[in-house]
Amino acid sequence: xxxxxxxxxxxxxxxxxxxxxxxxxxxxxxxxxxxxxxxxxxxxxxxxxxxxxxxxxxxxxxxxxxxxxxxxxxxxxxxxxxxxxxxxxxxxxxxxxxxxxxxxxxxxxxxxxxxxx
Amino acid sequence: xxxxxxxxxxxxxxxxxxxxxxxxxxxxxxxxxxxxxxxxxxxxxxxxxxxxxxxxxxxxxxxxxxxxxxxxxxxxxxxxxxxxxxxxxxxxxxxxxxxxxxxxxxxxxxxxxxxxxxxxxxxxxxxxxxxxxxxxxxxxxxxxxxxxxxxxxxxxxxxxxxxxxxxxxxxxxxxxxxxxxxxxxxxxxxxxxxxxxxxxxxxxxxxxxxxxxxxxxxxxxxxxxxxxxxxxxxxxxxxxxxxxxxxxxxxxxxxxxxxxxxxxxxxxxxxxxxxxxxxxxxxxxxxxxxxxxxxxxxxxxxxxxxxxxxxxxxxxxxxxxxxxxxxxxxxxxxxxxxxxxxxxxxxxxxxxxxxxxxxxxxxxxxxxxxxxxxxxxxxxxxxxxxxxxxxxxxxxxxxxxxxxxxxxxxxxxxxxxxxxxxxxxxxxxxxxxxxxxxxxxxxxxxxxxxxxxxxxxxxxxxxxxxxxxxxxxxxxxxxxxxxxxxxxxxxxxxxxxxxxxxxxxxxxxxxxxxxxxxxxxxxxxxxxxxxxxxxxxxxxxxxxxxxxxxxxxxxxxxxxxxxxxxxxxxxxxxxxxxxxxxxxxxxxxxxxxxxxxxxxxxxxxxxxxxxxxxxxxxxxxxxxxxxxxxxxxxxxxxxxxxxxxxxxxxxxxxxxxxxxxxxxxxxxxxxxxxxxxxxxxxxxxxxxxxxxxxxxxxxxxxxxxxxxxxxxxxxxxxxxxxxxxxxxxxxxxxxxxxxxxxxxxxxxxxxxxxxxxxxxxxxxxxxxxxxxxxxxxxxxxxxxxxxxxxxxxxxxxxxxxxxxxxxxxxxxxxxxxxxxxxxxxxxxxxxxx
Numbered sequence: 001x002x003x004x005x006x007x008x009x010x011x012x013x014x015x016x017x018x019x020x021x022x023x024x025x026x027x028x029x030x031x032x033x034x035x036x037x038x039x040x041x042x043x044x045x046x047x048x049x050x051x052x053x054x055x056x057x058x059x060x061x062x063x064x065x066x067x068x069x070x071x072x073x074x075x076x077x078x079x080x081x082x083x084x085x086x087x088x089x090x091x092x093x094x095x096x097x098x099x100x101x102x103x104x105x106x107x108x109x110x111x112x113x114x115x116x117x
Numbered sequence: 118x119x120x121x122x123x124x125x126x127x128x129x130x131x132x133x134x135x136x137x138x139x140x141x142x143x144x145x146x147x148x149x150x151x152x153x154x155x156x157x158x159x160x161x162x163x164x165x166x167x168x169x170x171x172x173x174x175x176x177x178x179x180x181x182x183x184x185x186x187x188x189x190x191x192x193x194x195x196x197x198x199x200x201x202x203x204x205x206x207x208x209x210x211x212x213x214x215x216x217x218x219x220x221x222x223x224x225x226x227x228x229x230x231x232x233x234x235x236x237x238x239x240x241x242x243x244x245x246x247x248x249x250x251x252x253x254x255x256x257x258x259x260x261x262x263x264x265x266x267x268x269x270x271x272x273x274x275x276x277x278x279x280x281x282x283x284x285x286x287x288x289x290x291x292x293x294x295x296x297x298x299x300x301x302x303x304x305x306x307x308x309x310x311x312x313x314x315x316x317x318x319x320x321x322x323x324x325x326x327x328x329x330x331x332x333x334x335x336x337x338x339x340x341x342x343x344x345x346x347x348x349x350x351x352x353x354x355x356x357x358x359x360x361x362x363x364x365x366x367x368x369x370x371x372x373x374x375x376x377x378x379x380x381x382x383x384x385x386x387x388x389x390x391x392x393x394x395x396x397x398x399x400x401x402x403x404x405x406x407x408x409x410x411x412x413x414x415x416x417x418x419x420x421x422x423x424x425x426x427x428x429x430x431x432x433x434x435x436x437x438x439x440x441x442x443x444x445x446x447x448x449x450x451x452x453x454x455x456x457x458x459x460x461x462x463x464x465x466x467x468x469x470x471x472x473x474x475x476x477x478x479x480x481x482x483x484x485x486x487x488x489x490x491x492x493x494x495x496x497x498x499x500x501x502x503x504x505x506x507x508x509x510x511x512x513x514x515x516x517x518x519x520x521x522x523x524x525x526x527x528x529x530x531x532x533x534x535x536x537x538x539x540x541x542x543x544x545x546x547x548x549x550x551x552x553x554x555x556x557x558x559x560x561x562x563x564x565x566x567x568x569x570x571x572x573x574x575x576x577x578x579x580x581x582x583x584x585x586x587x588x589x590x591x592x593x594x595x596x597x598x599x600x601x602x603x604x605x606x607x608x609x610x611x612x613x614x615x616x617x618x619x620x621x622x623x624x625x626x627x628x629x630x631x632x633x634x635x636x637x638x639x640x641x642x643x644x645x646x647x648x649x650x651x652x653x654x655x656x657x658x659x660x661x662x663x664x665x666x667x668x669x670x671x672x673x674x675x676x677x678x679x680x681x682x683x684x685x686x687x688x689x690x691x692x693x694x695x696x697x698x699x700x701x702x703x704x705x706x707x708x709x710x711x712x713x714x715x716x717x718x719x720x721x722x723x724x725x726x727x728x729x730x731x732x733x734x735x736x737x738x739x740x741x742x743x744x745x746x747x748x749x750x751x752x753x754x755x756x757x758x759x760x761x762x763x764x765x766x767x768x769x770x771x772x773x774x775x776x777x778x779x780x781x782x783x784x785x786x787x788x789x790x791x792x793x794x795x796x797x798x799x800x801x802x803x804x805x806x807x808x809x810x811x812x813x814x815x816x817x818x819x820x821x822x823x824x825x826x827x828x829x830x831x832x833x834x835x836x837x838x839x840x841x842x843x844x845x846x847x848x849x850x851x852x853x854x855x856x857x858x859x860x861x862x863x864x865x866x867x868x869x870x871x872x873x874x875x876x877x878x879x880x881x882x883x884x885x886x887x888x889x890x891x892x893x894x895x896x897x898x899x900x901x902x903x904x905x906x907x908x909x910x911x912x913x914x915x916x917x918x919x920x921x922x923x924x925x926x927x928x929x930x931x932x933x934x935x936x937x938x939x940x941x942x943x944x945x946x947x948x949x950x
Contacts, residue, residue, distance in 0.1 A: 008939050012340065016309050017677040020938040032938055036651055038313045039465055053693040056681040058654040062465045065654035067681035067689055072654070096389050097374065098245075108943055 005094065005101035008032065011040065012098070019055040019064070021045055022102075028110055030091055031055035032100065033075050035062055040100050041075035042093045044110050048073070048086025134162045137435075138223055138231055140213045140379065141239030142167025144176055145408025145424050147195055149237060152432030154203055160436060163205045164231055166223070169262055170210030172196055176262070177421050180287075180452045183266050183294030216383035218401055235403060235435065238380055238391060242373035242409040242419065247282065251344030256351030257367045260291045269366065273298035277365035280304075280354045282341055284311040286451060288370035289328070293453045295368070296333055303334040303362050305341060305354060307371075315449040315460040317650040319476075319483050320499040322639035327456055327481070336362075373419050375410045390417045395441040396434035397427055407431050413444060420447050448509045450502070459505035462495035462512050463487065464650075470494060473526045476646040479556070483643065485650055486526055491519040497650075504528040544597040553594050556587035564595060568602045575599070575620070576611030585620075587629070589646045592620040616655040618647050623659070623876040630667050638664065638675060659877035662764065662800060666872050669914035676931075682762035685934065686922045687744055690737065695744060697736045698761035699751045700797065703771045703789035703809075704732030713754030717747050731768030731806065733759055745935050748923035757797075757921040764878070765800045766807070766868075769793035770818065774811030774828070783828035785811035788857055792826075792864055798919040799868065799911070802875040802884075807864070820848045823871075823881040824864055829853075833860045837867060837893070838885035846882040849890045852898070863897070866907035870896060873910075 014020050014034040022030040022042075031045035031054050039062065045055050052068030059065075062075045072081040078088040089110035092103040137153070139146045142165050150163055167173075178192040200207045208225065215224040222232045244259035246252050258268045272279065273295055281292040284306030296302045304311075310321035311328075325335050336356070344367055345353040353363040375390035386392045386400035390412030397405045397413075407427045409419055418424065423445035430442035448461035463470075470489040476482065482500035486493060486508060492515055496508040507529040511518060518525055524532040549562035559582050567582040578595055579586040585595045599608045612622045619626070626645065635641045638660050642652060652660065657678035664672045676684050687695035699714065714734055718726050725737040739747055748758075761767060769792050772778065774785030789809040796807070808819040809826040818841070819825030825836040825848050832855040836848035851867070854860050870893075875884040885893060897904055926935070 006941070012307065013933065013938055015677075015933065016313070018933075020933060020936075022938045022941060024941040024943070026943060027941070030941075035465060036310060036313070036318050037316075037465055038308055050691065051693075052691075053689075056685070056689060056693075058657060058678065058680070060651045060653050060657065061649075068691065070654065107941055 004104060006104045006107055008100050008102055010098055011038075011095055011100055014040070014100075017059050019057075019059065021053075021055050022107075024107060027108060028089075030102070030107065030110070032093070032102070033059060033064065035059060035075070040093050040095055042091035042102050043073070043075065043078050044089045044091075046088060047071055048078075048080055048088050049084065054088070134160065135234040136232060137161035137163050137235045137237065138233035139163065139165040139237045139239060140216075140223065141165075141237075141241060141408070141410075142169065142173055142207065142209060143239060143241050143408070144173070144194070144421065145241065145428065146237065146239035147173040148425065148428040149239065149407050149431050150203075150205065151195075152428045153435055156432055156436040156438075158203070161235070163203070165200075165205060165207050166211065166213045166225060166231075167207065167209045168212040169264075171263065172200070172207070172209070174263070177452075179260070179263065179266050180290035180294060182263075183260075183269060183291065184297050184454070185294075186454070189263060213379060216379055216404075218383055218404070221403065233403075235405065237431075238399070238404065238406040238410060239408045240376040240379060240410045243376050244369060245372040245374050246369055247341060247371055249341055249343050251346055251351065252369070254344055254346055254351045255349065256365065257344055257369060260287050260368055260370045261373075269295060269368065270298070272366035273300050275365065276300065278303070278363050279366045279368065280362050280364040281368045281370060282354065283368075283370035283372070284308070284335065284337070285314065285370065285372065286312060286449065288368070289324075290452055291368045291370055292328075292333055295366075296331065300366075301332075301334075303336065303364075304328070305339045305356070305362070306335070306337050307340055309338050311335065311337065312449075312451070315497075316458070316499075317464055317485065317497055318639055319474075319485070319643055319647075319650050320458065320460075320497050322637075322643060323481060323483055323499050324451075324456065324458065334362075336360075373409065375412065375417055377410060380404075380406065380410070388412055395430065395443065396439050397431040397442065398434070405431060405435070413442065416444060418445060418447065420449065422447055446509075446513055448505070450505070457498070457500055457502040459498040459502040460496065461505070461509045462493070464495035464497050472649055474646075474648045474650065475526045476643055478644045478646065484526055488518065488522070488525075491517050491522070493518060493525075541597045541601055544594055545601050553598070554584040554587070554591045557583040559584040561598065564598050565602055568599060573599070573603060573607065574609040574611040576622070577609075586625075589620055589625075592646075615659065616653055618642075618649040618652050618656050619645060620648075621645055626660070627663050627667070627873075630663055636664065636668050636672055638678065662802065662877050665800060666914070670917045683764070685741060685744065686748075686758055686762060686926060687739065687741075688762045692738075694738045694740055696761075697739050697744070697747055697751075698729065698733050698759040699756035700759040700793075701733045701756075702793050703769055703786050705771075705786065705790065706734075709754050710756055713751055713756065717750050720750070721747055729761070729768075731761075732770050733761070733768060735761070741935055742937070745926045745929075745932075749927035752921070752924050752927055758923045760797065763800065764803050766793075766796045766798070766805050768806060769796075770806070770808040770822070772809075772811045772816040774809075778811055780814060781811035781828070782830050783811060783833070783857075785809045785817065785826070785828050788826065788828075788833075788860065789817075791857070791861060795861060795865065795915075796868060798921075799872070799915060800918065801868070801872055802877050803880045805868065805871075805881070821845065822848070824867060826860055826864075831855070833857070835860060835863055835867075838881045838890075840880055840882035842880075844882070846886075849885065851890075851894065862904060862908050865911045866897060866904040869907040869911040869914075873907075 016034050017036045019031045019033040029045040033041045047066040049071045052066040054064050056067045057064040063072050071084050078090040080086040091106040094101050173195040175192045181187040211225045211227045213223045214226050222230050244261045258265050279295045279300040279302045281288045281304045284304045292302045292304050310318050311324050340357040342357045343355045351367050355361045377387045380391040381387045391406040393411045397407050408424050433440040451458045464487045470487050473486045475484045485497045487495035493511040521532040547561050551561045553561050553564050563582050564584045572578045572581040585592045615623050661675050661678040681689050721743050723736045723738050727735045729735050769789045771786045771789030775781035806822045807824045808817040808822040810817040810819040811828050821839040821841040827834040834853050835851045837851045839848035840846045
């Protein structure tokens, strides 16, 4: 049986304050973030501005700064902060028993502000 | 509190009442029974099964027992008398092994079968044991019950060394207890911040400093690989980085897991915990669950306050007056004597939330209140927790704080002070003798006199009377004094602050890093009263540079605070791929290098290779996963990183010089190579380009470089501050020297002065425009010793930075930056890992 949540491995694979990538065959690459306080978030790895790889940005609090043009994107909602307008799809994420789980349907079909969980 | 029911009466009622069986004699199980008895003492005939062979005690007080501040007798909640008085059958030391839902019975380890009408599962949680070799050795304990405490006390009796794995609430309390009992304690924590669930980086850093002062060794970012054995007993802990820490006892306190085995075995709906509704009823209407074993609206709790709230709702439901449980907002305090620490709610920096931060370095205080939509949503306090409950109360009541927003961070006494609500009014009310700046002992009278004497900006006040010139914590007070004395509109803005996180300028920050010997980013943020918890994408890279420049060999580079290019050692392109530029010393290359580059282009399908303006080759379109292999191939041909991606020495462009050119006056190529070999690898405030031209025809374009050498018959003209970018600027002539040695020495001295003085992201051209050429010449040449001193500092720093970063990565360092977490293939999702 295929579960609702997709196990993508132990949280220790992502150093706090950084992100790593999860390519989806036939879909959008996902960036999985871990904040300095250890919370995990997942977004489609494309800045709403010019599709910069958000996984490569500097993480501060629950915000990532895009490496291409310094847009600040909320890890929680995927929305651009400040004056900038735009939103990148988020993937509901949970940590259980030291492992990261992403909501399977959102991984396969990411939608802006998906709150299916 | 409980309505007493006599034992005889309850005996008489036996058989007529509903049978309530409770699995778990812990805090949740007994509290639930207490709550039920308080509402309807005669409704149920109660049997409690407990796995531990003792009466009900307060588990959260085990830390003070370990620390020797309390005895077991002090922490008993209900003694045997309570069970007797209420006619409760206690089955201690005989754990339930099975639930038979069909026959509504539970079966214990001894074979005892007990029927129930209502069953309450309160099995709590188990300590999480990390699956490493040696986890089952004698001497490895958890911190969950009295038996664990007894084992730790026995070990402490013998003295020696203890390792606590886990720097969370429980682990730190265990470490504190063992430390007080005379053991040498090391805390091994996986995350970069202690108690990261409850604290932010700033508060975690203060806590770490304090625990270290108390003699504990705190290892953060430390991943346990194995527990070492000697003669059948634990002997130490080995970390993944190879370090070994000797230990006579190892305490595992990395977290807890809801104990759901029984419920799962009985076929109840479980996820992380046993799933319950708002009345604590499981998927079987006859079975309820409460405490740390449950999952309510997706949340599991490991603290005691939610448990009380759950028991309340449960008892209401079981006595026919359902009220419902809506989830809990929790707060945390660390039970370590002498450390005041409080946290509550959400402080992860969410959308639209705003941080109000107050730091007082002198008193070791950090306060942060998180506000969203005029409501308090979280708070972290360290050093002064007097207002913790007030903030928690505002948070739980969802109170609108717009009225007291300005004064909120100063606490209840100040914020509720009516007339004092306006901070300016509060400052105006101070006497002239009141001390404004504690660091420099400046009174209000002196500050006002300084302002009256013409200091109309923060910076002018700092320069004039030293108020707020050291730690900056009184900046707000000085700002108030400025606007009281001059009127709001007349206060002049000083030089630009570093970013919105601080009131200090770049120059102030650099000066204070040296003066106060600050050697880590959190240390700078605390000591200089940063107004944000973790800084921002603008100040973090700047601080990282200032620290590595100030403390070569001592400061540990923080890659998380580097821009992508410097972190990846390649240049990111608009499609997310990278370009790679190997170093070509002085722009000279050879067949081996060219062949290696050609091979890389073909092997990795690089779509383009381009000749750069800096006389090198740039290979485009390399994926981050391929970078280490590309670098390994280039290394094999003798090439190293060209740092084309860094705020660093880029290229040394040369012309062919006297060796070939009929106009050449000196060996410009040879000098260029020497300069590049001396300066490569050095990080700077911004990118830095050098060129050496062999004659005044200047084919290497030396007069639009940061440092340019133009060779002439009689020696070398040294030029500085050129730029060919957005705003073209020709160089200024710095000086003329006769020998190569002098040219090299002045080049290094100039670079070091730029490294130590310029603002992060300021090229040499605007730097020289800002400071003036005369200033520069005077800095370098007024004192004949200066050039040598600067050059020596530069050479010392180079010892640590002239290491090829590509070779490190090619050798396997930071593999995680160059690989995906996993790949997802639809239809074959199960094998995603």
